[in-house]
Amino acid sequence: MVRMRCCSSTCRAAATRTCRPSSKFWRRPAVSRISERFKALRAKGETGLVTYVTAGDPDLERSAGIIKRLDRAGADVIELGVPFSDPLADGPVIQRATERALAAGATLPKVLDMLAATRADISAPVVIFSYANPILRMGLDYFVREAGKAGVDGVLTLDMPPEEGEAFRTAFAGAGIDTIFLLSPTTTVDRIRKAAALGSGFLYGISRLGVTGVRETVNDSARELAERVKAETAMPLALGFGLSRPEHVKTVGQWADAAVVGSALVKVIAEHGQAPGLLDEVERYVRWLRN
Secondary structure (H helix, E strand, O other): OOOOOOHHHHHHHHHOOOOOOOOOOHHHHHHOOOHHHHHHHHOOOEEEEEOOOOOOOHHHHHHHHHHHHHHHHHOOEEEEEEOOOOOOOOOOOHHHHHHHHOOOOOOOOHHHHHHHHHHHHOOEEEEEEEEEEHHHOOOOHHHHHHHHHOOOOEEOOOOOOOHOOHHHHHHHHOOOOEOOOEOOOOOOHHHHHHHHHHHOEEEEEEEEOOOOOOOOOOHHHHHHHHHHHHOOOOOOOEEEOOOHHHHHHHHHOOOOOOOEEEEHHHHHHHHHHHOOOOHHHHHHHHHHHHH
């Protein structure tokens, strides 16, 4: 069970910090940017593409360039993974990316700084993908304030199930930030309903059990999960875990509103992280996924 209270010293420190300036030209929209993006995709009959990268890999400066290229290549939603020292749900590819990001000095506050400086150049919605611990360490109220100023559109807290997430959800909603919940092939109907009732923006479906990582085919459990979710709610559904090819995106699009590509994209960054052509390779890969 995740504790919803940070230590007093952390809270006091958060209260005395000087707030970072927000992006000069970015203004939070009156309606959910995530909801609007999925509404537009449905109107056009298109499958959305959600891209995941580990923020700070290979470093924060190049992360800023990467998310700009993701946006330019047509990503419908950009997920920024916050590096954490104990990433239990992640496979080897993302674990190594997390290690590189931590070694480069990436922290949740620095990730928000990077996003704030970049947000005006990005039209896609941005989702922070984090474990609860980094948020609680920063202080929930302080995180929400800074995330709002940085232009965060949604937060997915990996280890926060709907029934334990009321404090997070309330705080996020007050800042106009969507709360996104995870669903898996073993998620019960009752929890699907709770996630849809308490969440906003979209639901993130894990297409298979286990840790993240590239797979050769889309698991049958992805379709089964999508059918169960669609029977309970009209909220948009994005399916991920293991997707890496255009045909995977097309297959998932038969059942869900969007496909999530994470480990395969992180692998591209790992292979070209020190090369001058890193940003071009990232953009080329995402454009290929959309073909």
